[in-house]
Amino acid sequence: MTMPLIWVSIIILCALGAALGAALAVAAKKLAVREDRPASAVYEVLPHLDCGSCGFGSCVNYARNVAKRLTGVDRCAPGGEETAKKIARIMGVEVPEVGPRCAVIHCGAGASARKVRFVYDGVKSCQAANAVGGGYTACTYACLGFGDCERACPFSAIEMVDGLPRVLLDKCTACGKCAHACPRKLITVEKYRVESGLIAVACSSLDKGSETKKLCEVGCIACKICEKEAPGVFEVRDNLSRVNYQNFQGVGSCQKAIEECPTSCIVVIVPEHVPAAQGCNLGK
Secondary structure, three states: OOOOOOHHHHHHHHHHHHHHHHHHHHHHHHHHHHHHOOEEEEEEHOOOOOOOOOOOOHHHHHHHHHOOOOOOOOOOOHHHHHHHHHHHHHHHOOOOOOOOOOEEEEOOOOOOOOOOOOOOOOOOOOHHHHHOOOOEEEOOOOOOOOOHHHHHHHOOOOEEEEEEEEEOOOOOOOHHHHHHOOOOOEEEEEEOHHHHHHEEEEEOOOOHHHHHHHHHOOOOOOOOOOHHHHHHOOEEOOEEEEEEOOOOOOOOHHHHHHHOOOOOOOEEEEOOOOOOOOOOOOOO
C-alpha cells in the first residue's frame, strides 16, 4: 500500500526543517564563538554590579557592546581606571584617561529653607510628589526631599540631611543611578582633577532672579557676580549660573566668586588636592 501524498509531504518538510535547524545551530555556534569570546573576556573583568552607570543597564550588555566596538572601554564607573585598562588590553586599544567623578546635587534648599505651595500628604516618594500638581514646593526646581536618590544608590553613597541629599564621596562610584531617579533632574555626574577639586552651583532654577529671590533664600539670582570674578569659568544662561569645567582651574582660582555670591549657592564639592584615599571613583 502506498503512503498518502500528504504524509510524504509532511515527512519531507520535517526533514528539511530539521536539516535547516541543524545548519542554523552550527552557524549560530560558530558566530557566537566569534562574538562571545571578547564579550566574555570583558565581562569577566567587570565588577558585576549591574549598576547601569555605563548606560547599558547591565554588565552583560555593556560587555557585548564593547566587544562589538559600539562603546568605549572606560564606561564602567565602579571599575574605574584599572577596569578600563584591562578592557583596553582585551580589545587591543589605547587606554583613555580616566579621571575621578562624583554625583553633584544642584539644589541647596533643605527642608528648613524650603517654601511650599501646599501640604503634601501622599506617598513619600519624589516621583509621586512631583506628579501631584507639579510638586508641593514653591520653587518648581527644588529638591522634593523624599530620598528617591538615596534609595536608588546601590553603594549607600547618599544620605538625607535636613531633607536634602548629601553625597558621601568615599562611597560614590559615579554610577548615575541617583541622577536617573531624580524626577527634577537635580543631580549630575561631574568629572574633576584631584589637584583642582570640584565646585558646583547648588541651584537649578530657571526663574528670573527676582522670582527666585522670593521663593528661595539660597537660589541663584543670576546677578552675574561670579561671571565678573571668574570670567570663563561661570556663565549665566537662562537665569542660572553654570560652571564651564573645561576652564575651571581649581577651587582657589574661584575663591572670590564663591565668597561674593550673595546667596552662597556656589559650593565646594571636592576640595583641592584631596588625598587619593578620599573622594569618589579615584581609580582605586
